[in-house]
Amino acid sequence: MTQSILLKNRPKGKPALSDFEFVTDDSKISINQGELLLETTYVSVDPYLRGRMSDAKSYVPPFELNKPIHSGVIAKVITSKNDNFKEGDFVSGMLDWKTQQVSNGKDLLKIDASKAPLSAYLGILGMTGLTAYLGLTQIGKPVAGETLVVSGAAGAVGSVVGQIGKILGLTVIGIAGTDEKIDLLKTKFGFDAGINYNTSKDIKADLAKLAPNGVDVYFDNVGGPISDAVLFNINKFARMVICGAISVYNNTEIPKSVSVQPFLIKNSALMQGFIVSNYAEKFPEAMTKLSEWLAEDKLTYSETVVNGFDKIPNAFIGLFDGKNKGKMIVKI
């Protein structure tokens, strides 16, 4: 029996459980020569998926209605008629939200369960880690001694960005939404300081105090008023990595923010949108660095693991309430 999760409606504002549909198929699955039968082990839920649920123009086509949603998945090979994979192998790839599925093996990556826990390949050794490393280094171009601010700092990407910032010799300030998260940033991830945007009376002023020399690199996962506050504190030649805008993904109207242009001119500053898939030629370099740092215990990570295939939509919706600390993963 195979279960699938389809996109039933394009969400209006925040996604709701009613936007998803579960379907069950109990027909027997057979595979052809060159194919694999996969059983889903872990499913990654990520804020960017919200964009694909809309039909607005974006960097990837939208999900189709009444078709399975897909995202980063770790799966186990159950049967293989493909020479590159054997029964019992674990693979990662962009796969459907299905308990079982057939693949031709294209774009699947074999992963080594002895080197790191399987779920790490959806996080620190997967798109999360690659996004953090490549966004920070390719656009942020950090220099030792500079000041880095990270928004969504306790999230999957943000917590890795801050740690890499520390490894590279920067002062790192994180912005997150609870005191518990701020504590975690400082104790577990080695950030120098943090701002709780929910209790701060003036993020702009608090940041000015914590970053008296100004902000050189801003790794932006959230957009909106938090990013406005950072703008007031940027230095000449600041680099702003625009990686996510979770604060506005659910807006049904186009949001307004402080005009960025005068800040960019005054500071000869740069803002650039970052999509990890544009940097595929740098993945091997990034994986090498991330694996080294992980092996040397210079990097650590948090996961929020939710159990059960039927909880995938809840886990996804929870991202928009900040229910995750670090990478949000569903274990099947």
Place this chain on the structure above:
Amino acid sequence: MTQSILLKNRPKGKPALSDFEFVTDDSKISINQGELLLETTYVSVDPYLRGRMSDAKSYVPPFELNKPIHSGVIAKVITSKNDNFKEGDFVSGMLDWKTQQVSNGKDLLKIDASKAPLSAYLGILGMTGLTAYLGLTQIGKPVAGETLVVSGAAGAVGSVVGQIGKILGLTVIGIAGTDEKIDLLKTKFGFDAGINYNTSKDIKADLAKLAPNGVDVYFDNVGGPISDAVLFNINKFARMVICGAISVYNNTEIPKSVSVQPFLIKNSALMQGFIVSNYAEKFPEAMTKLSEWLAEDKLTYSETVVNGFDKIPNAFIGLFDGKNKGKMIVKI
């Protein structure tokens, strides 16, 4: 008798004549060894001077109250006790708004009145031309066949940017505020198309029609709602050169615009503030190109010349009403 123009008040909103003070000094000017006595011939008035009249943090320190304002000036050497200059030479430099002044010759550039009209050295062969060429090439990175949009297109910088775009093989669309300016863009400066932002009912939709393949490079002189409309039309990997924000320079409150972050992410696009002085090492290359194109009649320019030292403040204020076509210059 020497006349000077001082900054009397920091303007609130749009500058007013009452923000300037004329003073007259009839003491005799004597010069020391190494110095020059200069007589002002042409004065450049530019939108960026508005920023220096405020005391907000910016890339150059603000003008001091009750001190002469300075800007790009062409002057004639009246007396020289400096071996690098002789009587009758013409020079360009950042000089005070004074009819006569003493200089040590440092940072003055000798200019050749036989190669181009003197005033051109404040415009197409001065900061205007350098800004257009270097902003477009260094940040815009234009590629033949792409689409370039220029705001403030009939202004000094904008009209040169569009012409360079055409020389480099791009489709060029200009945005300006009168039908007369739009005509000029197409007939004199060779733009492919223009949008009058004062009569357009929907700049975003008009631009979508004129740029059916999307916008690859945006050279932004204005900021505000015009730039918001361009954002909706950018292509993947678009580059936005943020050179000016004249639409918001006079705002007394920090203006709000459409949030740029989601557009930057969706399109892996870049916005970067451009200040010509950061690219000084490229000035010789740029001057060579501009002089060549000017000699080959591939570049032309407009000037609005206002006569009389006492009209400098009026000419400056007129910039904010769009009273200039091309470079606004005051002839003394």
